[in-house]
Amino acid sequence: MIDVETLIDHVRTYNPKSNSEKIRMAYAYGLKMHEGQTRHSGEPYFTHPIEVAVILAGQHLDDATLITALLHDTVEDTNSTYQEVTEMFGQEIADLVDGVTKLTNIELSSKETQQAENFRKLFLAMSKDLRVLLVKLADRLHNMRTIKHMRPEKQIKKAQETMDIFAPLAGRMGMQWMREELEDLSFQILNPEARSSIIRRFITLRSQTGDLIPQITKDIREALSAAHITAKISGREKKPFSVWRKMEEKKQSFSRLSDIYGFRIITDSEEDSYRALGVVHRRWKAVPGRFKDYISQPKSNGYRSIHTTVSGRDGKMVEIQIRTQDMHEMAEVGVAAHWAYRDGRQASNQFSVDPVEWLASLNERIEGSDDHEEFFEHVKLEMFADQVFCFTPKGDVISLPRGATPIDFAYAIHTRIGAACVGAKVDGHRVPLWTRLRNGQSVDIQTAVGQRPQSSWMEIAKTGRARTAIRRALREEHREGFVKLGAELARVALEHVGKRASDKALSTAAKKLGLPKKEDLLAALGSAEMTGADLVKALYPELLHDQSGEVNQPAGRIVGLDPEQFAQPAECCQPLPGERIVGIATRGKGVLVHTIHCEALIDYEDQPERWIDLRWTDGKGAPNNIATVEITMANDAGVLGRICTLIGEQNANISDLSFVDKKPDFYRVDIDIQVRDVEHLMNVVTAVEADSDIAQVRQTKRQPVLA
Template sequence: MKPADDLITLVRAYNPRTNEQLIRDAYDFGRDMHEGQYRKSGEPYFSHPIEVASILAQQHLDDATIVTALLHDTIEDTKASYQIVAEKFGTDIAELVNGVTKLTNLQLNSTETKQAENFRKLFMAMSRDLRVLLVKLADRLHNMRTIRSMRAEKQVQKARETMDIFAPLAGRMGMQWMREELEDLSFKVLNPEARNSIIRRFVMLQQETGDVIERITTDMRAELTRVGIGGTVTGRAKRPYSIWRKMEEKDQSFSRLSDIYGFRIITGSEDDCYRVLGAIHRRWRSVPGRFKDYISQPKSNGYRSIHTTVSGRDGKRVEVQIRTKEMHEVAEAGVAAHWSYRDGVPSENPFAVDPARWITTLSEQFQNEDDHEDFLEAVKLEMYSDKVFCFTPKGEVVKLPKGATPIDFAYAIHTRIGSACVGAKIDGMRVPLWTRVKNGQSIEIITAEGQEPQATWLDIATTGKAKTAIRRALREVDRERFIKLGWELARSAFEHIGKKATDKALETAAEKLRLDSRDTLLARLGSAELSASQVVLTLYPKLVPDDGEGVARDRAVIGLAPGQKFERAACCQPLPGERIVGITWKGRGVVVHAIDCPVLGDYEDQPERWLDLHWHAGKHAAVNPVTLAVTMGNDAGVLGRICTLIGEQKANISDLKFIDRKPDFYRILVDIELRDAEHLHNVTSALEAESDIAALSRHRNPSAARPPAPAPAEIGETVGLQTSR
């Protein structure tokens, strides 16, 4: 365990005016409070707060942040209280320590609704004082560095949480070095085989080519000397996770991946940055489309640098970053540069961003998100996205995530413009709305009165703001239609148990389901966001038929004539809880299709054969087969984990087929037997959380559509579609 003097020496190196006694008092208090506590590794627990403080000291942060790091677990894990910390160290430090405690208690890896609410709390805590998050990030970094002492399942949980939440947050704050280390430490836990494979290939590459970094660094230094520009040149191989991500994004093998080395040139002035850029481009061939000027267009977290990729020795691509010393300080510390000290006074870096303004800008993007799923999607999209910079016809800059489309651009300008969009021009040329915009393009949005958002835009848009606005508009457009349909579904479900769907009953159900009104309940019913069975069960759980397996299979569908038989269509495999229609077959019964089944187009000219059907509101037996298409990693134990996850959701696997085998991935079709749409949602949610599953979708096969089987008396045996009796 480091003595207090070591930490104070580290702080004094950048802040000679540090309050040494304050740090020493915090050290002694924290040590006494954690006396007798030990980490999983066997070390005294207080060694952890010291290391967290050291990480923050390396970022040249102020005394209050260093003291908070030393005390950050005292309120949560010891007999110390907020009042005691406030009495000894002041209310400002007590507030910081209490803020870190609240962040620690947030279960960020919980269910989506709770996770979204906790994200809101996270942003609220950040908005009060961003140093709370700085301490939490340093705390998570040290925990990840020492994660091997945890249980295996705990390692995986923490690594996923780090990869999903804390690493993107560090990157969003501009602390790229911390993001990269957090990602790589998580990668080491979540996919050690892939990481070790990349490291082995690096070793082999160095044996074959020698020290590429040293050779290219020497070449660049010589070029700077030749043109008379002062500056330092450093190079490094990119981290294993960064390389793995590039391999995944570009669908390339390691041998074909070119830009695995990065070089940084630190110059004396902004003018020198552009002179260096010219020298580099004259000496080596630049790679088209790989130039970004973050000096003229800084990122929102203050990041400034020129990025370019050139073909170096032997045609190898290398990335070069060019910046000044002040820009480099912000690039290393990000938003934290606001609290950095130099020679005992706060560092007056002209590029450091005001953290209050930064967090306000970030929070404003999410404050209108009422829906939990929309809010969570918006936060994650914003944290993960790399930016591109586009221009309006008037020359104003609009920042968008990589992969954005003109639809995202339109909504970024104003929701009204987005909703009225009918087309777009990029650099004067008319383009489809699904076009991916690029850095530096000028975009003009064409609007028209009376235009309304289209459902297909949801697949085109990439930003949370655009998706939320489109969904909200679509809900409003369809609201009246959904309310009418929801009323019919509710009326039918209530009549089935001998009750009436009165306004009072529906209002009570809405209140119990935490919806704001009866109309909202009906709209959710009509749009299939809520099932009639959920509403009935909410009010009359004892009246819903439950004969062991629940609703008898021959009574599962409402709307059939007495004695009329039905079968679920194999092409779309409709489930209870989904909207359905029936197609009659003379002398054969009814085939039940999902409302969006493409096969229904074959019967558009035969309206007399269509039946308006609904599922029974009760509990259905888990006998309805559904096929899932799964793309999974080709690793030991993955298939077993998939089967286990499905079994844990009380779903039975009836068949499994391998349809594509590749060195890295397998694609399989899994037939599972389910109760209803909610059961399907539970299964897919569990599978999507598995890191080794790369893609998951519901498999539908229009070619499987065929008329219902003849009765056994006619041909001697039953053939055709699966029958729900």
């Protein structure tokens, strides 16, 4: 664990005006807060925040970012509070620490839909201050460097999350070195055999041909020197994951793969960069279609460089990047350059971009998605995408991801242009709409009044913006027909189980399935996005199967009690299997079991010795747990009997019933129901709520009974 003075000395090398005392104070505070905590490796926990700060200091970042790194786990994992951090270090740092804490609490490795929603939260959190994401990326990098100390299943989960989300985010930020390292560390966990295979093939290649890197570097240096161009030249083998990805994409073996070597030429000026390109192309044969000029057309994150691939020594294809020193420094830190120091001054790089404008442009490129999965699809597409630049007839530049088509080009200009597209000319020649566009082409979109997006365009479009607009237009066009068909399908599905497709039932099902209104449910049924069985399952799951085979073990048993202790549910909250629970030791009554959110637990906050950590066993047991629901129903003949029947159909038993309030038009009734678990209770509530004569159904909470 490096000491604070070593960290401060390093920061002073690039920022002499650094507030060393504040860094010392953050170091001491973090060390105190994490005292006694250890990592999986057995090291003191505070070694992790220090290493995160060191990674960020390596990018020459400002004091606020480094202090946030030192404190980023204090509010989450110690007794520290947001208020305390604010008082000691100021509002800016407290907000940054809070932002990192919120990012940490977003669980990203989960079901696709939930993952997409969490991705929205991630973008919202990072939109307030991108330094939050910088700290989180450095945090993830150090965790990946030390991941071998975690359980194997945890390693796989974290590595997949890193590969899917954090690595491409680092790349989108312009921090390519971090993206490559995160990918390679993840690759080592997710596919160690493939990584080892790539490394062995590199070793075999070196033994057969010698180390080509210094040889090719010497060739480039001699060619540039002859043209009187001063430049720094470096070369390297591509990272194992980068090579593996190319092999997978191109379906080629290692021996047939080109450009497994990469070289970089750093010149003194932009003019020298273009002169160096001329020298390289005169000396070696350029590979067609592999030239990109990001100097004249920079990427949105500020990245500038010339990329070309040539056939070098012994016919080996090599990728060469040419840029100036300023461009190189920007390429190393990306958007983070806004907070970086150079020669003791902040944000002096002329190519650094405004992070607020950059984030706004990123959000604009992924805006307009109607649902979570579309959003997730667009974000991943935009983060992984390489770019091509095409021109409108007026000379305006349109930036698109690699593989984009004229349909994408049309929608990039305007949704109205995309919807009315009937054809396209590329460089003056009419081409099919599925043509893949290349850098520098001029594209002219032909439109016609009355044209509508075609379903076949979904296969043609590559950008999220175009696909979202097409999908929305197709849905709107067919929605009315889908709703009518869905209504008939709903009627048949519910009649099959003896129920009626009333407006109330359909609205209740829509709510249960997370849809805004019943028309959306009917449209989903009519378009085959949902089946009649899904509708019945949402309203009456117990009618879909025979419950006799569901009891697989005595669920409802509680784990965490001593052999001599016995437990009983607290009447105030009526805990059910499936809910988080805690036990309170009582005199003469054993252990009272409460739900974790029970208000009665407030009375025991100053008695921690009475608290017992409990949990339910897994499985589905018999319906012998009591839950009380309050039902507000119409005062009409037969309503109460129908409700009792509905409860019985859900394989739940009524153990008690009492009228709470009787009015001429409505009754309020408390019903004690025997259910298996909290999921069973929710099924009963949904089935009852779907009845047209029910105004409200809710689980009631009784008055606390204190021990």
